Amino acid sequence: MNxxxxxxxxxxxxxxxxxxxxxxxxxxxxxxxxxHYSLMKEGKPSHMTSERAAKLDRIGFCWDTHAAxxxxxxxxxxxxxxxxxxxxxxxxxxxxxxxxTWVHHQRRQYKRFKEGKPSHLNEERIRALEKLDFWxxxxxxxxxxxxxxxxxxxxK
Numbered sequence: 001m002n003x004x005x006x007x008x009x010x011x012x013x014x015x016x017x018x019x020x021x022x023x024x025x026x027x028x029x030x031x032x033x034x035x036h037y038s039l040m041k042e043g044k045p046s047h048m049t050s051e052r053a054a055k056l057d058r059i060g061f062c063w064d065t066h067a068a069x070x071x072x073x074x075x076x077x078x079x080x081x082x083x084x085x086x087x088x089x090x091x092x093x094x095x096x097x098x099x100x101t102w103v104h105h106q107r108r109q110y111k112r113f114k115e116g117k118p119s120h121l122n123e124e125r126i127r128a129l130e131k132l133d134f135w136x137x138x139x140x141x142x143x144x145x146x147x148x149x150x151x152x153x154x155x156k
Contacts, residue, residue, distance in 0.1 A: 007022075014030075014059065033052075033056060074129075076096060077103065080099065086133075087136070109121045
């Protein structure tokens with residue numbers, strides 16, 4: 001628990017990666033807390049107690065990693081837009097390849113949502129993306145956002 005609190009103080013969240021090198025066992029410990037929490041919610045034998053869950057809640061524990069990852073990518077997209085003026089992340093964006101993959105995935109999921117098919121997007125996520133003017137049509141080839149100039153300014 002103390003390592004998790006230190007992680008949160010350092011990173012500002014409790015979404016610990018499985019391979020966190022500063023505290024190598026922390027990622028596994030966090031994963032185990034989620035597993036035992038699920039077992040407890042299902043009424044199965046578990047080391048998790050409502051008191052322990054409440055203590056983890058108080059420090060902002062991340063129970064849903066999918067939602068946390070989605071919000072992290074949204075924050076990264078917001079930062080990208082602040083830096084480059086649009087949400088058009090190039091497919092070869094080397095500073096954050098996961099972001100360009102995520103952006104492509106959101107556009108695909110939005111199409112599925114509009115077609116009434118199963119989608120990871122919901123109204124709340126769509127509104128969050130709309131606030132960033134995410135759905136603005138992409139520019140034609142050759143007019144993409146130039147991400148090289150600003151990276152050279154930052155010493156990269």
